[in-house]
Amino acid sequence: MTSPAAIEVRGVQxxxxxxxxxxxxxxxxxxxxxxxxxxxxxxxxxxxxxxxVGAREPDRGELRFFGKPATKKRxxxxxxxxxxxxDWDFPITAEGVVRQGRFRSVGLLTxxxxxxxxxxxxxxxxxxxxxxxxxxxxxxxxxxxQRVFLARALCQGGEIYVLDEPFAGVDASTESxxxxxxxxxxxxxxxxxxxxxxxxxxxxxFDRLILLNQVVVAAGPTExxxxxxxxxxxxxxxxxxxxx
Amino acid sequence: xxxxxxxxWTWGDWMWRGMVTVHLVAIAAAVLGxxxxxxxxxxxxxxxxxxxxxxxxxxxxxxxxxxGPVMLGGAVVVGLVAAWAIQTLSNRPTIKxxxxxxxxxxxxxxxxxxxxxxxxxxxxxxxxxxxFGDVLGISDRALGLVLFVVPTVLVLxxxxxxxxxxxxxxxxxxxxxxxxxxxxxxxxxxxxxxTAVAGFEAVGAILVIALIxxxxxxxxxxxxxxxxxxxxxVAHTVVSCWVGMYVAIYANTSAAGAIVVVGGVLYLAAFLLxxxxxxxxxxRRSLLRSRTSVSH
Numbered sequence: 189m190t191s192p193a194a195i196e197v198r199g200v201q202x203x204x205x206x207x208x209x210x211x212x213x214x215x216x217x218x219x220x221x222x223x224x225x226x227x228x229x230x231x232x233x234x235x236x237x238x239x240x241v242g243a244r245e246p247d248r249g250e251l252r253f254f255g256k257p258a259t260k261k262r263x264x265x266x267x268x269x270x271x272x273x274x275d276w277d278f279p280i281t282a283e284g285v286v287r288q289g290r291f292r293s294v295g296l297l298t299x300x301x302x303x304x305x306x307x308x309x310x311x312x313x314x315x316x317x318x319x320x321x322x323x324x325x326x327x328x329x330x331x332x333x334q335r336v337f338l339a340r341a342l343c344q345g346g347e348i349y350v351l352d353e354p355f356a357g358v359d360a361s362t363e364s365x366x367x368x369x370x371x372x373x374x375x376x377x378x379x380x381x382x383x384x385x386x387x388x389x390x391x392x393x394f395d396r397l398i399l400l401n402q403v404v405v406a407a408g409p410t411e412x413x414x415x416x417x418x419x420x421x422x423x424x425x426x427x428x429x430x431x432x
Numbered sequence: 433x434x435x436x437x438x439x440x441w442t443w444g445d446w447m448w449r450g451m452v453t454v455h456l457v458a459i460a461a462a463v464l465g466x467x468x469x470x471x472x473x474x475x476x477x478x479x480x481x482x483x484x485x486x487x488x489x490x491x492x493x494x495x496x497x498x499x500g501p502v503m504l505g506g507a508v509v510v511g512l513v514a515a516w517a518i519q520t521l522s523n524r525p526t527i528k529x530x531x532x533x534x535x536x537x538x539x540x541x542x543x544x545x546x547x548x549x550x551x552x553x554x555x556x557x558x559x560x561x562x563x564f565g566d567v568l569g570i571s572d573r574a575l576g577l578v579l580f581v582v583p584t585v586l587v588l589x590x591x592x593x594x595x596x597x598x599x600x601x602x603x604x605x606x607x608x609x610x611x612x613x614x615x616x617x618x619x620x621x622x623x624x625x626x627t628a629v630a631g632f633e634a635v636g637a638i639l640v641i642a643l644i645x646x647x648x649x650x651x652x653x654x655x656x657x658x659x660x661x662x663x664x665x666v667a668h669t670v671v672s673c674w675v676g677m678y679v680a681i682y683a684n685t686s687a688a689g690a691i692v693v694v695g696g697v698l699y700l701a702a703f704l705l706x707x708x709x710x711x712x713x714x715x716r717r718s719l720l721r722s723r724t725s726v727s728h
Contacts, residue, residue: 204525205525241604241607241608242607242608243604243607243608261610262608263610265608266608267604267605267608269602269604269605273602273604274601274602275470275472275601277652278470278600278601278658279470279652279655279656279657279658279660279661280597280601280656280657280658281656281657284657284658285601288598288601288602288605288609291594291595291598291609291611292609292610294594296591296592296593296594296595297591324656324657340605344609
């Protein structure tokens with residue numbers, strides 16, 4: 189018997205009023221892999237993320253983590269939102285954002301101990317933003333902003349990492365720095381789920397792939413799933429892709 | 433000059449009563465206003481201050497009294513119903529958030545007006561005072577209410593500071609790390625309602641809205657950390673209150689009006705002069721840039 193999958197999605201349906209975003213989605217993500225979720229706009233990728241992180245309950249179906257039914261609290265799950273999701277004018281520094289990653293364990297009124305500060309420091313070093321610590325986040329480049337959010341996730345810790353389009357609007361060096369960090373997490377046995385847009389890097393980045401367009405078109409190891417036929421079906425002629 | 437500053441304090445205890453009340457209300461309003469501003473919910477303050485009217489009237493109809501706790505209770509219950517209605521409406525994809533606020537609070541307020549002019553005509557609810565306040569005639573009841581409400585609000589904000597901050601900045605993340613985002617939201621609504629009601633007698637329902645919105649908006653131009661934004665907001669409101677009170681006394685005009693006008697002038701000054709966002713500095717920078725590019 190192998191260890192249970194990190195994430196099991198069973199027959200999940202999610203809708204907004206009359207618009208169905210996800211229809212009977214069933215997919216399994218094994219522990220310790222780097223998974224891409226790919227599909228056109230409106231395919232329900234963000235909705236799936238909302239379901240995984242618990243921001244929205246599925247209308248039907250079931251989610252299981254490590255073999256157990258999902259409860260409201262998911263402390264093992266770490267979420268990195270889309271870069272556009274926050275107000276960049278917010279009066280907070282890069283370090284301030286990273287420190288939020290420790291809020292769950294530090295609590296409301298206790299001060300940050302030396303140990304907690306060390307975790308914040310290590311996370312900032314891992315993505316190379318220590319020099320930017322006291323900048324207000326609006327004064328950072330897109331790539332730097334994404335690194336800040338990744339650092340927050342790193343210092344939060346967890347077994348499953350969920351990232352919503354981490355490469356949107358970032359420079360090439362940030363993209364490869366982020367990938368290095370994600371591969372490092374995978375090698376430590378963490379499970380990493382990434383909503384991704386750029387089909388040209390899919391093969392290089394992900395062990396496994398989920399092709400989504402309201403239903404799961406295909407899921408499994410990247411080399412099996414990433415075929416011209418599957419992409420055609422996922423994008424329904426919206427893009428012309430050449431897969432050699 | 434000093435004489436001129438000291439004199440009003442010797443003219444009767446209405447001076448210190450007014451000063452204490454208006455400062456306390458203004459500080460609580462400014463602190464809450466920072467969070468509302470950052471959540472782009474400034475208009476909610478407007479709505480809640482108006483919705484408190486039917487709340488107070490309803491509480492009076494049920495209990496027959498206008499004691500502080502009764503007023504607060506009525507305003508909070510009706511305020512939360514209104515906040516919930518606004519939230520529910522604006523979650524519908526077909527209804528815009530600003531319209532939802534407008535629909536809900538005007539309807540609630542109108543019900544309050546009708547109740548006031550019919551069912552409770554005999555009750556001594558002074559609508560003029562409710563709307564415009566009377567800083568220079570603070571009653572014991574109003575002073576007591578403020579002395580209870582404001583410290584409570586400030587202590588709660590201090591305790592829940594991290595949760596309020598993270599849920600204002602990134603609600604989805606906050607939810608993911610187990611912060612009760614919904615409770616923070618309704619807690620903030622309750623605090624705004626309670627502060628507004630406590631401030632009615634001093635500055636009135638209309639102007640308490642300005643005390644909530646303007647300091648936060650000014651502070652945002654000057655601060656790049658949440659702590660310093662709160663500091664600037666409090667500084668803004670304290671200066672507005674001091675200057676406004678003296679203006680009102682010597683010009684013999686509405687104190688609440690004078691306070692808000694001073695606050696508005698300070699906002700304008702920050703808008704023009706703030707080092708980061710200030711319009712004057714921006715104009716100067718672009719002028720310098722165009723000069724250097726010409727000389728090159």
